[in-house]
Amino acid sequence: MRTACFVDGYNVFYGLLAGTPYKWLDLPALLAHIIRIEHCDSTLAAVSFFTSGVKPSLASRGIASKEAQDTYIRALISRGVDVYYGRHQLESGKAPRFVDKATAASRDDQVEIWKLEEKETDVHIAISMYRLAARQAALPLELRVEQLVLVSADTDMTPALRALREDFPGLQLGVILPHREGIQRTAPGSLKPYVNWMRQVVTNAELARYQFPARIPTRKKPADKPAYW
Secondary structure, rough: OEEEEEEEEHHHHHHOOOOOOOEEEHHHHHHHHHHHHOOOOOOEEEEEEEOOOOHHHOOOHHHHHHHHHHHHHHHHOOOOOOOOOOOEEEEEEEEEOOOOOOOOOOOOOEEEEEEEEEHHHHHHHHHHHHEEEEEEEHHHHHHHEEEEEOOOOOOHHHHOOOOOOOHOOOEEEEEEEOEOOOOOOOOOOHHHHOEEEOOEOOOEEEEEEOEEEOOOOOOOOEOOOOOOO
């Protein structure tokens, strides 16, 4: 069963990789492993990775964070991953002041903040999944993708999954939640009614097993694992 995976890079980083030694993740290998567990006849046909560029001025390691992201993306591309960029939007605003967990938020007690938001990613993933599904009928049988897998826990993707289920009932749909083992998170229930299966946790053993080698050849200079990763 030919499978295409659509990956929310922001979700994957903060759900699986931040604060771990597993950032140099061989994403295509991990996805191929998971889809085979869910259906033993699944084969990985394509991986689309959606992200936004790091803003050095707001990153914990400044320019080094951007360089690490750029290096990782070159590694992904060398493995046949298609990468698509959204953008970050930074603007000022107001939000209720946090006092403590026992004190409710109040519109009458607000502070000025900077709001950093990732833009375009959700819509780009949704449109890409739907367009791929719509193109299948025109392809020879041996080239058709039979399964789409979303790698995200974002409930904003619910309408897209609903539309795919309604308009392409013969298409297999799956979701891999980027939830790391040992961290309690609530599964997004709104996604589940529209998919055939949902993987709720990625284990630490899987993350450790599917790592890139320290150096990956590319068309230009090699992609070397960032030293602080």
